[in-house]
Amino acid sequence: MPLLEVRELEKQFGGLKAIAGLNFSVPEKIIFSVIGPNGAGKTTLFNLLTNVYRPSSGSILFQGKDITAMPSFRIAEIGITRTFQNLQVFLNMTALENVMVGCHLHSRAGLISAAVRLPSVIREEKRVRRMAMEALEFCGLLDVADMPADALPYGILKKLEIARALAARPRLLLMDEPAAGLNDTETMEMCGLITRICQSGITIILVEHNMSLVMEISHHVLVLNYGELLAQGSPYEVQHNQEVISAYLGEG
Amino acid sequence: MKRLSGYYIFALVTLALPVLFPDNYYVTVVGVTVCTNIVLAVSLNLLMGYAGQISLGHAAFFGLGAYFSAVLTIKYGVNPWLAMTAGAVSVAALSYVLSRPILKLKGHYLAMATLGLGIIVHILFVQADQLTGGPDGMSGLPALTVFGCAVDTDLKWYWVFAVFMLLSVLFSLNIARSRAGRALAAVHGSEIAAQMLGVDTARVKSHVFVFSAVLACVTGSLFAHQQDFVSPESFSFFFSIELVTMVVLGGLGSTFGAVVGAVLLSLLPEVLIVFEDFEVLIFGAILMVIMIFLPQGLFVALEQTFSRIINRKRREPADAAA
Numbered sequence: 001m002p003l004l005e006v007r008e009l010e011k012q013f014g015g016l017k018a019i020a021g022l023n024f025s026v027p028e029k030i031i032f033s034v035i036g037p038n039g040a041g042k043t044t045l046f047n048l049l050t051n052v053y054r055p056s057s058g059s060i061l062f063q064g065k066d067i068t069a070m071p072s073f074r075i076a077e078i079g080i081t082r083t084f085q086n087l088q089v090f091l092n093m094t095a096l097e098n099v100m101v102g103c104h105l106h107s108r109a110g111l112i113s114a115a116v117r118l119p120s121v122i123r124e125e126k127r128v129r130r131m132a133m134e135a136l137e138f139c140g141l142l143d144v145a146d147m148p149a150d151a152l153p154y155g156i157l158k159k160l161e162i163a164r165a166l167a168a169r170p171r172l173l174l175m176d177e178p179a180a181g182l183n184d185t186e187t188m189e190m191c192g193l194i195t196r197i198c199q200s201g202i203t204i205i206l207v208e209h210n211m212s213l214v215m216e217i218s219h220h221v222l223v224l225n226y227g228e229l230l231a232q233g234s235p236y237e238v239q240h241n242q243e244v245i246s247a248y249l250g251e252g
Numbered sequence: 253m254k255r256l257s258g259y260y261i262f263a264l265v266t267l268a269l270p271v272l273f274p275d276n277y278y279v280t281v282v283g284v285t286v287c288t289n290i291v292l293a294v295s296l297n298l299l300m301g302y303a304g305q306i307s308l309g310h311a312a313f314f315g316l317g318a319y320f321s322a323v324l325t326i327k328y329g330v331n332p333w334l335a336m337t338a339g340a341v342s343v344a345a346l347s348y349v350l351s352r353p354i355l356k357l358k359g360h361y362l363a364m365a366t367l368g369l370g371i372i373v374h375i376l377f378v379q380a381d382q383l384t385g386g387p388d389g390m391s392g393l394p395a396l397t398v399f400g401c402a403v404d405t406d407l408k409w410y411w412v413f414a415v416f417m418l419l420s421v422l423f424s425l426n427i428a429r430s431r432a433g434r435a436l437a438a439v440h441g442s443e444i445a446a447q448m449l450g451v452d453t454a455r456v457k458s459h460v461f462v463f464s465a466v467l468a469c470v471t472g473s474l475f476a477h478q479q480d481f482v483s484p485e486s487f488s489f490f491f492s493i494e495l496v497t498m499v500v501l502g503g504l505g506s507t508f509g510a511v512v513g514a515v516l517l518s519l520l521p522e523v524l525i526v527f528e529d530f531e532v533l534i535f536g537a538i539l540m541v542i543m544i545f546l547p548q549g550l551f552v553a554l555e556q557t558f559s560r561i562i563n564r565k566r567r568e569p570a571d572a573a574a
Contacts, residue, residue, distance in 0.1 A: 050448060076450035090441030092505065093434070100431075101438045105450035107431045111459050114430030115423035121430060128431065168449050 009058035036224035102167030304440030309370030315487025317472025389483025503549025
């Protein structure tokens with residue numbers, strides 16, 4: 001059974017079909033990239049998968065379970081989380097606190113027990129802090145743990161968002177342009193980080209414009225054009241697909 | 253316990269004041285007002301500062317607590333503590349029911365909705381005169397007894413309010429450094445990101461709304477007993493605005509910011525009384541100057557400056573070594 005299955009997915013904004021009759025499935029523990037020209041519907045697809053937008057029709061199955069109409073926080077609960085193209089770091093917290101929010105699903109304390117600080121809350125805080133530090137370490141961010149997020153440079157924030165998502169211990173991680181705006185060194189690091197995340201057993205769906213990065217690390221590539229599936233296959237197959245070439249370079 | 257060292261100093265000062273100055277008007281009488289405002293500002297800060305949800309109707313919950321106590325004890329002879337509990341439970345239920353639809357709104361719309369709530373409750377206090385005594389209010393609440401001892405002097409009231417206030421501040425500080433507090437801050441920072449991490453944002457907002465309303469409600473009950481008088485005037489729209497001002501003035505999102513804001517706004521009129529006719533003008537000017545030059549709030553600005561100095565001191569020896 002594939003980890004994620006998308007069937008006849010469709011999303012209309014007024015008269016515009018942002019996603020039209022999309023079918024694909026994502027097997028477990030691979031890096032699955034979604035590419036396509038600007039406006040092809042890549043971010044819309046992510047928003048549909050996490051129910052930021054409700055699909056016009058079609059269904060999304062995660063581990064065989066229909067998640068099409070599930071609220072976003074429940075989707076996170078069953079093991080899907082994401083990072084954002086335009087950063088959504090909590091700038092009102094430190095780096096560590098950001099990642100600690102990522103541990104939300106793996107802790108329980110409510111408002112009242114927190115207010116009176118029960119011993120169980122203190123124990124849980126210690127555990128959550130440890131979990132968050134592990135995620136920061138995995139992303140190489142230990143030395144900025146106590147820095148306020150709004151004082152951190154862009155490249156670090158990109159990684160911080162990933163650390164926060166990892167702290168939620170997802171089975172499927174959706175990454176929306178993790179290398180956008182990064183310089184060459186940072187892009188190399190990001191490449192390594194994504195590969196390591198996949199090796200740790202997390203399936204990744206990657207939206208990215210940096211083609212050399214996509215072709216280097218992906219196991220499977222899906223090409224979208226005007227909301228429709230144009231082609232899919234191994235990076236090599238996609239690179240040599242005539243339709244893909246013409247969509248990217250324009251018809252000769 | 254470095255986390256709470258500031259709190260312990262604050263608690264020590266609060267509890268030492270009545271011992272050092274048991275007959276001072278500013279301590280025993282003004283002190284109670286200050287404590288009341290601190291609890292209200294701190295509870296509003298949970299909602300506004302932590303979760304980023306504005307409320308222009310916080311005085312309504314404060315008023316509901318006061319009227320629940322007054323009406324139930326005076327008209328129906330209910331035991332004060334029972335009346336207070338009944339008020340808290342009712343306000344919890346009411347705020348819970350209201351929270352879901354109201355907190356779906358954002359920004360200006362949320363401000364409008366909470367403003368409406370405050371005004372409706374105020375009109376209720378004025379118009380339901382059979383029950384509330386109308387614009388004249390009502391008096392004659394029975395004395396509150398704590399552990400078999402009647403709270404009947406200014407000094408005793410100060411102790412009751414001081415302990416209640418210190419507990420509220422402690423709760424607020426505890427919440428800030430907890431899963432619940434971080435979830436609130438996450439809602440403030442980015443609601444969509446919070447949801448992607450499994451935070452049920454509607455639920456989190458609803459919980460803090462209820463918590464903050466109940467805290468204000470209990471404060472209202474104590475206030476009614478201490479004043480031995482309630483009237484709609486104390487719970488008007490203007491008081492809600494004053495509470496928002498306290499929170500913003502001290503620094504949104506900081507518990508001690510709310511405390512400083514409340515202390516300042518409660519004491520300033522007392523101090524400025526010497527300027528007589530110009531009192532209000534000077535008061536307004538001070539608020540404007542603070543907000544123009546310290547937009548992040550008085551306490552938060554001082555805290556930042558202080559920590560910057562400490563960091564520099566700490567770095568200097570390191571630089572010298574290098």
